[in-house]
Amino acid sequence: xxxxxxxxxxxxxxxxxxxxxxxxxxxxxxxxxxxxxxxxxxxxxxxxxxxxxxxxxxxxxxxxxxxxxxxxxxxxxxxxxxxxxxxxxxxxxxxxxxxxxxxxxxxxxxxxxxxxx
Numbered sequence: 641x642x643x644x645x646x647x648x649x650x651x652x653x654x655x656x657x658x659x660x661x662x663x664x665x666x667x668x669x670x671x672x673x674x675x676x677x678x679x680x681x682x683x684x685x686x687x688x689x690x691x692x693x694x695x696x697x698x699x700x701x702x703x704x705x706x707x708x709x710x711x712x713x714x715x716x717x718x719x720x721x722x723x724x725x726x727x728x729x730x731x732x733x734x735x736x737x738x739x740x741x742x743x744x745x746x747x748x749x750x751x752x753x754x755x756x757x
Contacts (some may be wrong), residue, residue, distance in 0.1 A: 685709075686732045686756070689722070696722040701731070711735070714748045723753035730756040 674727045690700035690708055697714040699711065701724065715721045723729060733753040 652687050680736050680738045682734065684732060684734050686730070688727075688728045690727050692724055692726055692729070694724050696720070698725050699731075700727075701733070702737060711748070711750050713753055716750040717752040718751050718755075719753050721753070732756060 685701065685703055687701040687703035690702050692699050696719055698710065698712050700708055700710050701710050711732070713722070716733065722731075730755055733750050735748050735750040737746050737748050
């Protein structure tokens with residue numbers, strides 16, 4: 641068996657490191673080019689429920705600015721404090737808004753809800 645010089649081992653090591661760095665950079669670039677753009681923003685709202693569905697999984701919320709909004713709170717922590725088929729509960733909820741490039745859309749997902757009275 642033929643023995644290779646030490647410089648061959650050094651060149652192989654440098655080539656392997658360069659290839660790994662190139663591959664890592666390429667993967668980072670590809671993952672960074674996902675369809676989501678912009679930051680995920682967190683929001684906290686306080687308001688009064690205008691409606692709560694029968695299983696407490698969806699609510700209408702009046703924040704006092706004259707612009708009522710509906711939220712799916714199905715997976716939200718603390719939603720068991722809501723009284724089904726009732727209105728007038730003061731609540732505070734935290735949600736995230738994630739934007740994506742296609743069609744300029746956004747998703748709002750309620751993370752937690754706290755009943756204030």
